[in-house]
Amino acid sequence: MRIQFNLSSLRQTKWSEYAVRFIFGGAITVAAGLLAKRFGPIFGGLFLAFPAIFPATATLVEKHEKEKRQKAELSTSLRGRQAAAVEARGTVLGSFALAAFAWMVWKILPNLNGPWTLAAALSGWFALSVAIWSFRKRLRFTTRPRQSRRPEQ
Amino acid sequence: MQLMFRFLVGGLVVSLFAALGGALKPKSFAGLFGASPSVALATLGLTIASNGKLYASQEAHSMIVGAIALGLYSAVVIQLIMKHKLHAGRAASAALSIWIICALGAWLLVLR
Numbered sequence: 001m002r003i004q005f006n007l008s009s010l011r012q013t014k015w016s017e018y019a020v021r022f023i024f025g026g027a028i029t030v031a032a033g034l035l036a037k038r039f040g041p042i043f044g045g046l047f048l049a050f051p052a053i054f055p056a057t058a059t060l061v062e063k064h065e066k067e068k069r070q071k072a073e074l075s076t077s078l079r080g081r082q083a084a085a086v087e088a089r090g091t092v093l094g095s096f097a098l099a100a101f102a103w104m105v106w107k108i109l110p111n112l113n114g115p116w117t118l119a120a121a122l123s124g125w126f127a128l129s130v131a132i133w134s135f136r137k138r139l140r141f142t143t144r145p146r147q148s149r150r151p152e153q
Numbered sequence: 154m155q156l157m158f159r160f161l162v163g164g165l166v167v168s169l170f171a172a173l174g175g176a177l178k179p180k181s182f183a184g185l186f187g188a189s190p191s192v193a194l195a196t197l198g199l200t201i202a203s204n205g206k207l208y209a210s211q212e213a214h215s216m217i218v219g220a221i222a223l224g225l226y227s228a229v230v231i232q233l234i235m236k237h238k239l240h241a242g243r244a245a246s247a248a249l250s251i252w253i254i255c256a257l258g259a260w261l262l263v264l265r
Binding site: 026081 | 188206244
């Protein structure tokens with residue numbers, strides 16, 4: 001399946017749901033800073049990889065999938081949960097790239113200026129994420145028997 | 154004032170990455186953005202400016218452990234949803250304890 005960027009799907013999300021993400025993201029960033037100040041950078045650094053996006057996103061994915069199915073008058077029992085699980089599978093893959101992002105910053109930052117290091121590490125994170133996802137996708141399609149292939153939503 | 158600024162920057166970056174993930178399909182690809190370095194970008198950028206590069210690189214070092222804990226967390230969420238039939242929100246919240254145990258355990262055993 002091709003990667004698609006669809007701005008209209010953002011309209012499904014309510015302002016209150018955006019606000020929850022904003023508050024949660026802000027709170028985690030403040031907490032990471034305070035913990036680093038109190039217990040040192042090694043302890044505070046752990047929280048830079050805290051699951052800040054995933055919990056709210058998983059809830060929304062399940063909810064939106066259910067609403068979509070209800071509108072189409074289809075059964076909603078499993079589909080919402082399955083959609084959230086598929087999203088979580090992507091997060092597992094992305095966590096490898098996130099570890100690589102951290103490794104790049106750790107190694108490059110002492111020798112290069114801050115903005116360039118963060119830009120390079122962010123590019124590396126994105127490239128590696130896409131590469132791992134594509135590899136996983138190809139592996140899945142070459143190892144699965146043809147009749148059991150299911151289209152992904 | 155500095156905390157307020159940190160809160161605004163963090164909230165903004167996390168919302169941006171979350172919105173980006175929300176606009177992408179398929180869902181497994183959008184899920185990559187659940188592990189985006191959103192908190193890290195906001196925090197490291199501010200830390201470099203206030204505490205210097207060496208301090209920030211120490212934070213990045215331990216972030217590797219946090220990222221591994223995030224991978225385990227997501228794997229546990231999948232199990233809770235698919236095997237134990239929990240709702241996504243409940244599974245994602247319950248599994249946060251796994252992230253905390255893994256991250257703090259690694260900090261106690263390896264990093265401290």
